[in-house]
Amino acid sequence: MFRLGLIVNPVAGMGGRVGLKGTxxxxxxxxxxxxxxxPLAPARAGQALAVLLPALDSIRLLTCPGAxxxxxxxxxxxxxxxxxxxxxxxxxxxxTKAAARMMADRGVDLLLFAGGDGTxxxxxxxxxxxxxxxxxxxxxxxxSAVFASTPLHAGELALALARGKRxxxxxxxxxxxxxxxxxxxxxxxRLYGYLSVPGDRRRxxxxxxxxxxxxxxMQEAIAHDILERLSPDVLALVGPGSTTRELKRLLGxxxxxxxxxxxxxxxxxxxxxxxxxxxxxxxLEPGGNVRIVVTPIGGQGFLFxxxxxxxxxxxxxxxxxxxxxxASTQGKLAALGGSPLKIDTGDSALDRELMGYYKAVTGYHExxxxxxxx
Amino acid sequence: xxxxxxxxxxxxxxxxxxxxxxxxxxxxxxRGILVPEGGPEVEAAGKEAMxxxxxxxxxxxxxxxxxxxxxxVVKHFLRLSQENLGADFNIDIGQGTCTxxxxxxxxxxxxxxxxxxxxHPLQDESTLQGALEILYKTEQLLKxxxxxxxxxxxxxxxxxALSGIAAIIRAWVDDQGLQDTKDEIVTTIxxxxxxxxxxxxxxxxxxxxxxxxxxxRPDFEAFKAAVSDRTAALMxxxxxxxxxxxxxxxxxxxxxxxxxxxCSYDQANANGILGITxxxxxxxxxxxxxxxxxxxxxxxxxGPGCGVIGVAEHLVPYLPIPLVSHCEKGGRYxxxxxxxxxxxxxxxxxxVLPAVVRAYAWIMNxxxxxxxxxxxxxxxxxxxxxxxxxxxxxxxxxPYAEGEHxxxxxxxxxxxxxxxxxxGFAEVQNRIFDYAGHIWSSHEPFxxxxxxxxxPTESYSKDELDxxxxxxxxxxxxxxxxxxxxxxxxxxxxxxxxxxxxLDDPKRWAITWRMYKKRFDGYFEPKKG
Numbered sequence: 001m002f003r004l005g006l007i008v009n010p011v012a013g014m015g016g017r018v019g020l021k022g023t024x025x026x027x028x029x030x031x032x033x034x035x036x037x038x039p040l041a042p043a044r045a046g047q048a049l050a051v052l053l054p055a056l057d058s059i060r061l062l063t064c065p066g067a068x069x070x071x072x073x074x075x076x077x078x079x080x081x082x083x084x085x086x087x088x089x090x091x092x093x094x095x096t097k098a099a100a101r102m103m104a105d106r107g108v109d110l111l112l113f114a115g116g117d118g119t120x121x122x123x124x125x126x127x128x129x130x131x132x133x134x135x136x137x138x139x140x141x142x143x144s145a146v147f148a149s150t151p152l153h154a155g156e157l158a159l160a161l162a163r164g165k166r167x168x169x170x171x172x173x174x175x176x177x178x179x180x181x182x183x184x185x186x187x188x189x190r191l192y193g194y195l196s197v198p199g200d201r202r203r204x205x206x207x208x209x210x211x212x213x214x215x216x217x218m219q220e221a222i223a224h225d226i227l228e229r230l231s232p233d234v235l236a237l238v239g240p241g242s243t244t245r246e247l248k249r250l251l252g253x254x255x256x257x258x259x260x261x262x263x264x265x266x267x268x269x270x271x272x273x274x275x276x277x278x279x280x281x282x283x284l285e286p287g288g289n290v291r292i293v294v295t296p297i298g299g300q301g302f303l304f305x306x307x308x309x310x311x312x313x314x315x316x317x318x319x320x321x322x323x324x325x326x327a328s329t330q331g332k333l334a335a336l337g338g339s340p341l342k343i344d345t346g347d348s349a350l351d352r353e354l355m356g357y358y359k360a361v362t363g364y365h366e367x368x369x370x371x372x373x374x
Numbered sequence: 375x376x377x378x379x380x381x382x383x384x385x386x387x388x389x390x391x392x393x394x395x396x397x398x399x400x401x402x403x404x405r406g407i408l409v410p411e412g413g414p415e416v417e418a419a420g421k422e423a424m425x426x427x428x429x430x431x432x433x434x435x436x437x438x439x440x441x442x443x444x445x446x447v448v449k450h451f452l453r454l455s456q457e458n459l460g461a462d463f464n465i466d467i468g469q470g471t472c473t474x475x476x477x478x479x480x481x482x483x484x485x486x487x488x489x490x491x492x493x494h495p496l497q498d499e500s501t502l503q504g505a506l507e508i509l510y511k512t513e514q515l516l517k518x519x520x521x522x523x524x525x526x527x528x529x530x531x532x533x534x535a536l537s538g539i540a541a542i543i544r545a546w547v548d549d550q551g552l553q554d555t556k557d558e559i560v561t562t563i564x565x566x567x568x569x570x571x572x573x574x575x576x577x578x579x580x581x582x583x584x585x586x587x588x589x590x591r592p593d594f595e596a597f598k599a600a601v602s603d604r605t606a607a608l609m610x611x612x613x614x615x616x617x618x619x620x621x622x623x624x625x626x627x628x629x630x631x632x633x634x635x636x637c638s639y640d641q642a643n644a645n646g647i648l649g650i651t652x653x654x655x656x657x658x659x660x661x662x663x664x665x666x667x668x669x670x671x672x673x674x675x676x677g678p679g680c681g682v683i684g685v686a687e688h689l690v691p692y693l694p695i696p697l698v699s700h701c702e703k704g705g706r707y708x709x710x711x712x713x714x715x716x717x718x719x720x721x722x723x724x725x726v727l728p729a730v731v732r733a734y735a736w737i738m739n740x741x742x743x744x745x746x747x748x749x750x751x752x753x754x755x756x757x758x759x760x761x762x763x764x765x766x767x768x769x770x771x772x773p774y775a776e777g778e779h780x781x782x783x784x785x786x787x788x789x790x791x792x793x794x795x796x797x798g799f800a801e802v803q804n805r806i807f808d809y810a811g812h813i814w815s816s817h818e819p820f821x822x823x824x825x826x827x828x829x830p831t832e833s834y835s836k837d838e839l840d841x842x843x844x845x846x847x848x849x850x851x852x853x854x855x856x857x858x859x860x861x862x863x864x865x866x867x868x869x870x871x872x873x874x875x876x877l878d879d880p881k882r883w884a885i886t887w888r889m890y891k892k893r894f895d896g897y898f899e900p901k902k903g
Contacts (some may be wrong), residue, residue, distance in 0.1 A: 336820035357599035
């Protein structure tokens with residue numbers, strides 16, 4: 001029996017149709033309602049659930065009461081039980097988190113959630129990498145790589161798993177866009193966390209090439225290549241991401257997935273460093289022996305300025321251009337469809353200086369020439 | 375009545391025999407041939423021979439070969455052959471990059487003649503003069519087709535030819551004592567992936583260039599940034615898989631030479647350039663052709679294949695041995711093991727003779743003008759299909775080189791179809807079997823999203839190209855009208871659905887029957903316990 005969890009964020013996506021760029025926070029939700037917005041996520045969840053009907057007998061659906069899942073399941077005729085959650089009239093992030101935790105504790109095989117980046121963030125907070133998760137895209141902002149490309153595809157992926165297909169899991173980025181800035185027309189995103197997501201070459205957003213299995217192997221190969229070139233007297237500042245995490249692992253430390261960790265001579269000398277700490281460490285290197293190991297973030301191709309602002313203009317100026325080592329899987333580069341990598345450090349003179357061609361490590365003794373633009 | 379010639383859609387249905395694996399058909403004691411007893415003399419000799427073998431080399435039990443009568447064997451393989459869709463059945467232009475052209479049957483006849491088929495490779499070369507003459511003369515033809523100075527015809531396929539080339543590059547670097555300073559090989563993402571693979575195999579680091587998003591050709595600025603004194607070699611395909619000819623290729627080779635490196639031209643598929651452009655003039659020191667693509671011998675599975683390596687004068691000393699040389703004075707052909715710095719043998723004996731015989735016959739039949747005509751017609755056919763596919767709803771090609779024509783093949787994309795209907799390349803690939811067709815995506819990584827690659831070659835008539843286009847057009851219509859049906863295709867084929875996930879997971883691989891029996895029961899059900 002396949003145990004499927006379902007969480008619907010009923011207010012996700014309401015801001016979109018009425019021109020608000022997101023529905024995070026009570027105020028924007030109220031504003032969306034004023035503008036006549038109606039809930040969309042339950043219907044999107046229903047589209048995904050309808051795909052599961054042929055496998056009714058082999059699925060046990062565990063969801064939340066009412067609009068957070070039960071209603072959608074009942075509407076499409078899928079029997080379900082609910083977790084012990086009593087959301088108020090207005091559901092919120094705490095309900096999502098509590099529900100996700102309960103489902104993880106009940107050992108669901110897959111947690112489907114309908115929402116947007118905000119919902120993904122809540123799920124990541126609650127269960128991290130404990131449970132395979134998959135997003136049904138229903139929000140205004142879908143910048144995270146944890147969503148299927150459409151609700152139907154989410155349903156199909158779940159159906160395949162319910163029918164006994166073994167999930168191939170990989171870590172996918174949960175992105176966090178600052179809605180306030182986004183409403184002002186500015187995209188300011190950062191890497192918020194990771195969810196463990198079942199891969200399907202065809203059904204995941206942004207997954208244009210490669211397989212989870214080989215992606216992991218490629219990340220390890222990249223790490224070995226970099227490790228081989230890191231001499232013991234070099235200070236290596238290793239940026240966030242699942243690609244660079246393999247390097248951190250090889251250096252003997254789990255390190256932080258989302259932060260910048262500093263290594264020297266095979267030792268961790270700074271964990272989750274902020275800009276100031278990085279500058280302190282760099283100051284200890286009079287010879288300027290500093291390497292910055294960085295991987296492009298998400299499907300957007302940002303090298304600096306998104307998700308790794310610890311690498312401030314001042315930090316970057318201290319490491320010379322040759323000291324910037326880019327690491328990326330071939331799949332990630334291919335998904336950019338030939339677009340250059342981007343930098344937006346906030347210092348346009350520096351951005352211009354850093355433009356040009358770099359060798360991005362894509363495997364052991366393998367690299368791709370990439371163009372970096374401001 | 376057959377299919378409507380105007381509509382060009384066949385009411386096709388693949389044969390389905392549900393044929394077991396040959397091992398499952400085995401019946402203990404059943405035999406194809408009953409071999410008579412040898413008698414005491416033979417028996418004694420046999421015992422003697424067995425006694426001479428070291429104990430560790432003797433099997434404890436006989437091999438588990440299938441035991442079957444002749445009639446069962448014949449039926450088994452004929453049934454399997456009916457479940458197949460070979461180049462002689464379908465309009466095989468969907469297998470782009472593979473150059474699935476017609477291989478004239480008369481050439482098969484020559485290759486199967488006892489004069490070729492009954493030769494033993496250990497025969498004394500004085501009794502092999504005809505075979506050696508064909509090898510020698512084919513080499514002379516390839517020299518003039520490429521402009522290079524000497525060829526080795528041994529490799530049994532394209533990747534083996536490339537691995538021979540990488541061995542030569544390695545030997546050349548080491549010979550000059552440059553192993554510590556020249557350790558990089560530059561290639562492009564649309565070159566065949568065996569290029570970087572063999573470079574890695576020979577200990578080089580690989581740097582890959584992506585295309586310029588406007589011209590579609592390798593980004594020359596990126597290339598300039600990649601090439602340095604560490605560059606041992608350039609290994610590049612041209613025209614690349616997307617069907618664009620890199621017209622700045624001489625600048626690429628000049629730059630590598632200026633840094634003291636050498637250049638290898640992957641011309642596995644030379645179908646669009648025969649008689650138009652050559653490796654020599656493009657500045658290359660090495661090249662290779664796949665006889666089983668351009669020169670009309672069937673591919674590996676129907677072949678076997680044959681890749682041939684050509685080099686410029688300064689690399690001749692490194693070629694694999696033996697070469698075939700000709701003694702002007704005595705008029706004899708002989709196996710030449712002379713190249714002083716040879717990389718050694720890369721294939722047993724002297725290669726795949728039947729493939730070379732077919733190629734020799736094919737080239738001699740066409741002559742120089744005929745080869746040029748091959749290239750021109752394959753380009754014409756391709757651009758006809760190109761225009762038609764671009765007009766197809768949901769289909770497109772990457773926005774490179776807008777308004778330019780293509781060479782002998784094109785990489786297309788079904789991204790729009792996917793966006794509009796949810797049907798992507800994989801569903802089209804499954805559905806086309808229902809119309810007796812086949813279509814291939816591209817090598818990974820998929821730089822072009824939802825890719826497919828069509829290469830019409832010179833062999834196909836306009837009628838047949840139209841038939842293939844009609845099939846594609848029908849499937850696209852179906853995608854918009856009934857996407858659900860496409861998701862469950864094929865409906866008229868041997869197997870309903872192949873689970874490709876097994877390919878991605880080494881833990882689930884079973885590449886031999888013995889391995890399968892150890893790991894699985896029934897249809898890939900993991901063995902218990």
